[in-house]
Amino acid sequence: MTEAAEMARPRVALLDRERIANAALAIVDETGDFTVPAIARALNVQTSSLYHHVDGRAGVIELLREKVVDAMDYDQLHRIDQRPWQEVLACFARSYREAFAAHPHIVPILATTTVRAPLVISAYERVIAMLHEAGFPERDSLAMVTALENFIIGSALDLAAPPVMWEIPEAAEAPELAKALEAVPRDAERAERADRAFEAGLAALLAGFTESLPSR
Amino acid sequence: MTEAAEMARPRVALLDRERIANAALAIVDETGDFTVPAIARALNVQTSSLYHHVDGRAGVIELLREKVVDAMDYDQLHRIDQRPWQEVLACFARSYREAFAAHPHIVPILATTTVRAPLVISAYERVIAMLHEAGFPERDSLAMVTALENFIIGSALDLAAPPVMWEIPEAAEAPELAKALEAVPRDAERAERADRAFEAGLAALLAGFTESLPSR
């Protein structure tokens, strides 16, 4: 008998940051949010045990952010080659959004805190350099990247939004909107609608940026 | 002596939804979030008293949403006249974002819940109709409006983000990004940077939409 329930310091650690991250992510995916005690329950551990590995709730949020950042595809930014900058930006945006799309409920949790992962920093670094080379002044390029990122985050939030985005109350008369909504997939195909909006916006943004290129 | 502290049902009501909404908004503006007990304290009332006027925390969030919605300017959508649709969309987007800009911390709180105010519904209604008249098929117009809204929400979130968006750790080598960040106002003028990004994105989106107009 190992009396596992009573042991104060087990021979092999029960916890580590990765197990905590995975449990947290699973709970977020299921319930839309997480709780420190819920993580502990999922790992058959006391709540206070988590504090030996992670700096409380804020620390768990950092873990979740790392998870998302790791899911992004940065390789494409390495071989920028001769591909046009529009294409690189589009890939960047899609991979960014897809990393969130895999875990939509994570977006609202991360939305308010700072990006500080070195990987992300250097990704931005490359994008800015690329835009500079394409002929955009630095001031503009930063505004462009920020605008693109804002669009991506907003689009990711859209994925986490409740199923019916626009509840039409009987009171309001909205025949045109109703028609537009009818002409659109519902429930399970909601993601498709979100995808279409994302691609429409991305295409428009890139077209607009291209038009604003000074050297034209 | 009125023994106010003991009275169970005061002659004049101490609370109403508007006072609750105002208190909540003030707390959100100050602290970045609100708490039901905090509202009660601000109004010199017992926490449980609030539940006679509002459906708990979720109800308070609805009140906050109404506050924001009321702050938007819909008049411009009434007299669509002969103004080009791009101009109308731009006004719409700016007024939408400005309503959030007045209370940035409100954005993360509202970001996940559904829009159902009739005023908002009918505003979308008019925009969709206008785009249809301009020559866009309904399917496209809905994607466009959604994309624009996502961009606006993302830009509004940007306003609520912590002051230093991109912390550059010493480890990461990011000279170009650093230069771009240097060329930009800091601290108090952060709003200006956000504004620039917003205007850049808005202009690009509208230019891109215009380019995609089928009847060209």
Add this chain to the structure above:
DNA sequence: ACCTGAACACCGTTCAAGT
């Protein structure tokens, strides 16, 4: 170093009791 169990302050919500 790593886990437990007890403890604390705090939040969201309910409900009987009063006027």
Add this chain to the structure above:
DNA sequence: ACCTGAACACCGTTCAAGT
């Protein structure tokens, strides 16, 4: 109808005690 006060379940965090 409207406010109070007590009560409950739950969360985030700390810390001494054990191995």
